[in-house]
Amino acid sequence: MIIVLKQGTPETEVRPLRQILSDKGIILQDIVGETTHMIGLAGDTTHIAIDWLGSFRFVDHVMKVTEPYKLAGRKFHPQDSVFDIGGSKIGGGNFAVMAGPCSVESEDQILSIAHDVKAAGATFLRGGAFKPRTSPYAFKGLGLDGLDLLKIARRKSGLPIVTEIMSNEYLDAFARDVDVIQIGARNMQNFTLLREVGRLGKPVLLKRGLASTFEELLMAAEYVISGGSTQIILCERGIRTFETATRNTLDISAIPVLQKKSHLPVIIDPSHATGHWDLVEPMSYAATAAGADGLIIEVHNHPEMALCDGAQSVTPAVFHKIMKKVKLVREAIQQI
Ligand code: PEP
Numbered sequence: 001m002i003i004v005l006k007q008g009t010p011e012t013e014v015r016p017l018r019q020i021l022s023d024k025g026i027i028l029q030d031i032v033g034e035t036t037h038m039i040g041l042a043g044d045t046t047h048i049a050i051d052w053l054g055s056f057r058f059v060d061h062v063m064k065v066t067e068p069y070k071l072a073g074r075k076f077h078p079q080d081s082v083f084d085i086g087g088s089k090i091g092g093g094n095f096a097v098m099a100g101p102c103s104v105e106s107e108d109q110i111l112s113i114a115h116d117v118k119a120a121g122a123t124f125l126r127g128g129a130f131k132p133r134t135s136p137y138a139f140k141g142l143g144l145d146g147l148d149l150l151k152i153a154r155r156k157s158g159l160p161i162v163t164e165i166m167s168n169e170y171l172d173a174f175a176r177d178v179d180v181i182q183i184g185a186r187n188m189q190n191f192t193l194l195r196e197v198g199r200l201g202k203p204v205l206l207k208r209g210l211a212s213t214f215e216e217l218l219m220a221a222e223y224v225i226s227g228g229s230t231q232i233i234l235c236e237r238g239i240r241t242f243e244t245a246t247r248n249t250l251d252i253s254a255i256p257v258l259q260k261k262s263h264l265p266v267i268i269d270p271s272h273a274t275g276h277w278d279l280v281e282p283m284s285y286a287a288t289a290a291g292a293d294g295l296i297i298e299v300h301n302h303p304e305m306a307l308c309d310g311a312q313s314v315t316p317a318v319f320h321k322i323m324k325k326v327k328l329v330r331e332a333i334q335q336i
């Protein structure tokens with residue numbers, strides 16, 4: 001961090017701040033130019049807030065030199081993180097595919113889809129039991145009954161299960177029953193939830209907020225990791241823009257940017273990013289070619305009967321085709 005002082009600040013004004021910072025173990029280095037006086041801060045500045053420094057009247061502005069996300073960042077963890085979750089690997093060249101319906105609707109539905117996505121090569125089964133819906137009148141998931149159905153589907157398919165938590169109320173059930181706990185876009189900055197889920201020490205799928213920067217996403221990951229869960233998968237699922245042709249705008253740059261900044265695996269959700277089943281296929285290939293560590297795709301055996309997100313759900317047949325072509329795209333990229 002670098003503090004830039006207002007021109008002409010007398011040393012007597014700065015002295016109390018110097019004292020506080022030295023007491024915190026920070027080493028201060030002055031850089032004095034003809035018109036500018038800067039103080040460089042070295043050491044562990046994690047607990048020094050920029051806002052607090054800015055509250056000193058003689059401070060012109062403060063510049064960050066290192067990222068505030070020490071645990072999620074690559075700096076202190078240069079190698080890719082690789083997780084083995086119930087036999088399914090992700091990260092460091094292991095490509096994961098999470099597939100399944102937006103919501104678990106019935107035993108027949110989830111078992112049939114689990115069987116189909118497994119046969120096509122998916123490595124995780126997704127399915128919402130608690131659904132964040134914009135309308136209070138819309139189907140909000142089967143709740144704990146949905147978790148029970150996911151457990152049956154895991155037993156029958158052998159696929160680890162990914163499902164979203166929306167409230168601290170169900171932490172115990174998720175800790176016991178779920179392989180990967182999803183924190184949805186709308187809860188990416190629910191800091192109490194992040195902290196409590198972190199305490200469970202379980203794998204977490206963290207989705208980028210609807211209008212969140214990469215730094216905000218990585219700070220959300222930092223919350224979870226500092227709580228205790230180290231296995232975090234980052235997910236780009238489209239962000240809000242002025243475009244209306246798609247549900248969101250898929251930010252493909254999230255893949256290389258996040259992979260540069262962080263050691264955590266980065267996956268793409270082309271279903272929520274586009275909102276249209278026929279756009280899921282091209283976006284899956286684009287994400288794969290850009291080096292994503294995996295995909296999360298909504299698949300439904302009867303999209304027109306789906307209780308949630310039918311328009312963006314692909315059928316098992318289309319999913320099968322996507323899996324085959326994704327494999328070819330990966331092989332092509334690996335050969336270059
Ligand atoms: C979901 O995965 O079904 C979901 C609601 O995703 P998001 O939080 O990205 O909208």
Ligand code: MN
Pocket residue numbers: 102103272298308309
């Ligand atoms: Mn959905």
